[in-house]
Amino acid sequence: MDPLILVAGAGVAAGAMNALAGGGSFISLPALIAAGVPPVLANTSSTVALYPGGMASAWAYRDGLAGVADVDLRPLLAVTLLGGVAGAFLLLHTSTRAFDAVLPWLLLVAACALGFGRRIGEWMRARWRVRPAVVLGLQFGLGIYGGYFGGAVGIMMMAVWGLLGSHDIKSMHPPRTLMVTAANTMAVLIFIAAGAVQWRETLVMLIAASLGGYGGALLGKRIPAPLVRAGTLLLTACITVAFFVRAYG
DSSP: OOHHHHHHHHHHHHHHHHHHTSOTHHHHHHHHHHTTOOHHHHHHHHHHHHHHHHHHHHHHTGGGOOOBTTBOHHHHHHHHHHHHHHHHHHHHTSOHHHHHHHHHHHHHHHHHHHHHHHHHHHHHHTTOOOOHHHHHHHHHHHHHHHHHTOTTHHHHHHHHHGGGTOOOHHHHHHHHHHHHHHHHHHHHHHHHHTTOOOHHHHHHHHHHHHHHHHHHHHHHTTSOHHHHHHHHHHHHHHHHHHHHHHHHO
């Protein structure tokens, strides 16, 4: 199969997956690696390719933007941007061998967040309440994760914000989308400036992911949510196992 056809198909699927349930990088990253892009470049290129879809979502949520519980939006945004910068530079200074070793664990963390993030957040809220300063520190760490890899980081953010005692999940969607986009914005700018993007594959995937995101949004109105969730979790589990076998098998 022509690598660009593989990349285009993966882009459509990743865009649709992000629109339906999140986790599109579980498809885009392995596809780029399978197409011959080195793992670190595949990660940077995947981030750039999926970025426009995230930006569009952030724009769509702009009217609902507000702070989270007792934390104002501006400090949240500031620490997320700084974290995104740190994470992007950390990725650029990670060797291919080291990234190959850590990638399965990053996928495992993201898969667990996709599968159990909401339950973990509820369990944590029942036991702890934290001060806003602690949440800002955790947010900085999530910004680093977002700039470095970013899988399911939005779900992780909502779990952390829940420790402030906010139970209105719907109200957290706009700031979550903005923060994820903020971390990715810094990463994208740094990756492009560093020349760390495989442009041919990235542009093909970017266009395909945009089309897939639109189609996924339409499908989301027809496919039952439990079916979408089950399919997403099955796919992420299979890909995570495959990368553990690739790295350690």
